[in-house]
Amino acid sequence: MSNITVIGMGLMGGSLIKALKASGKNYNVWAIDTNKENIDCALKDNYILKGEYDYNNIIEDALKWSDIIMICTLPSIALDIINKYKSLIDNNKILSDFCGVKTDIFNNTKDKKYVGLHTMAGKEKGGYSNSSENLFKNSNAIITHNENANENDIKIIENLAKDIGCSKVIVSTAKKHDEMIAFTSQLMHIVACSIVNHKSFLESLGYEGNSLGDHTRVGTIDANMWSELFMFNSEYLSDSLGQYIECLNDFKDALDSKDREVLKKLMLNSNNVKNEWLNKKNVK
Structure with a gap:
């Protein structure tokens, strides 16, 4: 007991x-x-x-x-x-x-x-x-x-x-925990809030599919709690956010240059990495 x-x-x-x-x-x-x-x-x-x-x-x-x-x-x-x-x-x-x-x-x-x-x-x-x-x-x-x-x-x-x-x-370890939580949790909340803050979000009713709801599930957020968590983990979170912005810019650059092959390459890489992630998850 x-x-x-x-x-x-x-x-x-x-x-x-x-x-x-x-x-x-x-x-x-x-x-x-x-x-x-x-x-x-x-x-x-x-x-x-x-x-x-x-x-x-x-x-x-x-x-x-x-x-x-x-x-x-x-x-x-x-x-x-x-x-x-x-x-x-x-x-x-x-x-x-x-x-x-x-x-x-x-x-x-x-x-x-x-x-x-x-x-x-x-x-x-x-x-x-x-x-x-x-x-x-x-x-x-x-x-x-x-x-x-x-x-x-x-x-x-x-x-x-x-x-x-x-x-x-x-x-x-505490260090590894905070580094990974910056990506798996805190960054996901930033992504959700950013989509909800997008100027097209309020206009999207009737046009949306399940993917919008999936991506914005945590877009309703306890601002007091999460702002504190972000500040306590600001170094790791800023680094993770920077890497994510780079990934977004890869897509933006391909769109701006109308390079379909680069778009396909980015998507195929995503497919391969996600499949590898799922295989490791299933093994464990």
């Missing part, structure tokens, strides 16, 4: 406590959130054992009680919590987080037993009211850790990820 303190009950934290309950596994959850309504709802529905909306009144008792401390907030808030309450977290406890960027968290937890978790799942709308026990079902999950965490600590967080529904869990 594991005692978990979940700090932050928005979309991710709320979905976490619901998925832990639905798993039927032996997790005792103590939740902390500044929104009293979130805590009251979670207590009423028996998702949590205890809950508190005032950090200062409960944090010391909650951290002492915990086997796992899971911070489900924006990175800036997570860093504030870690730095403020670091002295209360001993190395018998696993310090973890759900943050979408890891390097700054990693750099501020070097003296703790840190095993971070990032589930590749989400919704266009955030908040506890939109949380779901099925949010993580069949999603990928990424674990990052420092040298203070042993194999058993990593296995505990891996098992937690699988218990909440994740189908594939990989272990990565």
Whole structure:
């Protein structure tokens, strides 16, 4: 049985406590959130054992009680919590987080037993009211850790990820995580927003096919959260965006020069790379 303190009950934290309950596994959850309504709802529905909306009144008792401390907030808030309450977290406890960027968290937890978790799942709308026990079902999950965490600590967080529904869990470094997330997640949100910001988007009703909806699914975005994630990962994201712009310019140059052969070459290369990607995915 594991005692978990979940700090932050928005979309991710709320979905976490619901998925832990639905798993039927032996997790005792103590939740902390500044929104009293979130805590009251979670207590009423028996998702949590205890809950508190005032950090200062409960944090010391909650951290002492915990086997796992899971911070489900924006990175800036997570860093504030870690730095403020670091002295209360001993190395018998696993310090973890759900943050979408890891390097700054990693750099501020070097003296703790840190095993971070990032589930590749989400919704266009955030908040506890939109949380779901099925949010993580069949999603990928990424674990990052420092040298203070042993194999058993990593296995505990891996098992937690699988218990909440994740189908594939990989272990990565914080640096590699942030580099790849810049491409697989953050760049995709920039692409979606850019298409929605295109002057033709509002005129497209009646002309659109499924591809427009597919490409703009995440075009409705939590600007406060994603702008912070972008800033925390600005170096890797800028580099990934620059590479993408180069790919777009290859198509633009071919169109401007009316070079059909170059267009076909770019498309055939895309076919080959995508097939290679799918083959590797299917093997794994």
